[in-house]
Amino acid sequence: MPPPRNLKELQSSQGNLAFIRRFISNIAGRCQPFNHLMKKEVSFQWDEGCQNAFEGIKTHLINRQVLGAPTPGKSLILYITAQERSIRALIEQENEEWKEKALYYQSRTLTENRLKYSLIEKVCLALFYAIKKLRHYFKAYSERLVSRADPAKFVMSRLVLYERLATWSIVFNQYEIEYVPQKALKGQALANFLVDHPMSAEWEISNDFPDEDVFSIEILLAWTMLFNGATRSDGAGVGVIFISPEKQLLTYSIMLSELCSNNAAEYQALIIGLQMALEMGIMEMEVYGDSKLIINQLLNIYEVKKDDLVPFFRWASHLLKGFKSVTLNHIPRKENRMADTLANLATTLALSEGETTNIPVSNRWVLPSVDTSYHKNSNTITIATNDDED
Incomplete structure (x- = not known):
């Protein structure tokens, strides 16, 4: 098979390779050196790099590994890998001798917008x-x-x-996929697959993949808290959600006993969440809320200009000092479904006169102010905790 002499012959060769791409490991990476010749306004110059890549494809086709057919009743093994400009996948299955047999190769060159993805996002894209x-x-x-x-x-x-x-979440949850960490090589097919996907020496190691091989770990805060407050003409309420290190959710629906402004409701949601966290013994936490005003006031970016918010500001600041490590983060509502859920939950719990609801557990919370001169402005809040039913 002679090398292409012009763009038309290159397009023909690319079409032929695309037809048999499932039999060629890392076809996207192998074609990378001459892919730029397919772009508009690029003169056709077949250089040494293009020729070496072309010869490599010919050698692989001559010595190609025979792919097998899947055996019904046995699970398949999917290997995925991501690099700077391409993603790849290999499906294998163990035969009767417990040796892995390659069934299908897949590779894809990343477009310009996907080159900006983080390494872990490229792995997600490879699975997708x-x-x-x-x-x-x-x-x-x-x-x-x-x-x-x-x-x-x-x-x-x-x-x-x-x-x-x-x-990606919707697609991943549709199938039965068991994750197995890649720790050691098993089988010649996998070894060949990894040899065909070398990592560029210029590509920096990313700690999106913590393991002992690169001596890096990802440090995560133990708990996450989300809060939100909402008011309407006949009542006010707040919602607080805790996310544990095991990604379990603890949800709390809180009805306020007195009408207040929306900003006051936001403050009370934060204060109640901080009090709960301290009582649970949480010392490190990330806090997320959709009130830019509240977050920036506590970060000393904004001043507290309204007198009715001063007691809440002081008490929230006092509670924040009780944590070993706590960060405050603002999440725009349009980008956070959880914040919308909290707002809807809080508003729903503000019952109109004559309405009833079943609340298994009921406690009363009092919000004192740090300065005793503000004690008379303290608010009494009724908390209703709904336990999830099995």
Whole structure:
């Protein structure tokens, strides 16, 4: 097979390779040196790098590994990897001799906008495209995913699910995929797969993948708290959500006993959440709220100009000093579904006169002010905690 002499012959060769791409490991990476010749306004110059890549493809086709057919009843093994400009996947299955046999290769060159993804997001993208392309395998077999990071766990642990994360989450949860950390090589097919996907020496190691091989760990705060307050003409309420290190949710719906401004409700939501956290013994926490005013006042970016907010500001500042480590973060409501959920939950609990609801547990909370001169302005709040039913 002679090398292409012009753009038309290169396009023909690319089309032929695309037709047999499932039999070629890392076809996207192998074609990378001459892919730029396919772009508009680029003169066709077949240099040494293009020729070496072309010869490498020819050598691989001559010595290619024969792919097998899946055996019904046995689970499949999916290997995924991500690099700077491409993502790849390999599906294998163990035969009767407990040796892994390659079934399908997949690779994809990243577009310009996806080159900006973080390394862990590229791994998620690799799994997403593997599921889309090999959907028939995922529907018929259970899968064991072998990778340096768990894409499904990463997506589910995000506080803010923007568009692509939400799409990935929906797709990942449709199939039975068991994650297995990539710690050691097993089988010649996997060894060949990794050899075909070398990492560039210029690509920096990312600590999106914590393991003992690179001696890096990801430090996460133990707990996360989200708060929100809402008011309407006939009542006010707040909601608080705690997320434990194991990603379990603790939700609290709180009805305020007195009408107040929306900013006062936001402050009371934060104060109640901080009090709960301290009583639970939480010393390190990230706090998220959708009130830019409250967050910036506590960060001393904004001044507290309204007198009715001063007691709440002082008491919240006092409670924050009780933590070993706490960070305050503002989340725009349009970007955070959790904040919207809290607001709706809080508003719903502000019952109109004559309305009733079942509340299993009831306590009373009093918000004292740090300065005794503000004690008369303290608010009494009734808290209703709804326990989830099995």
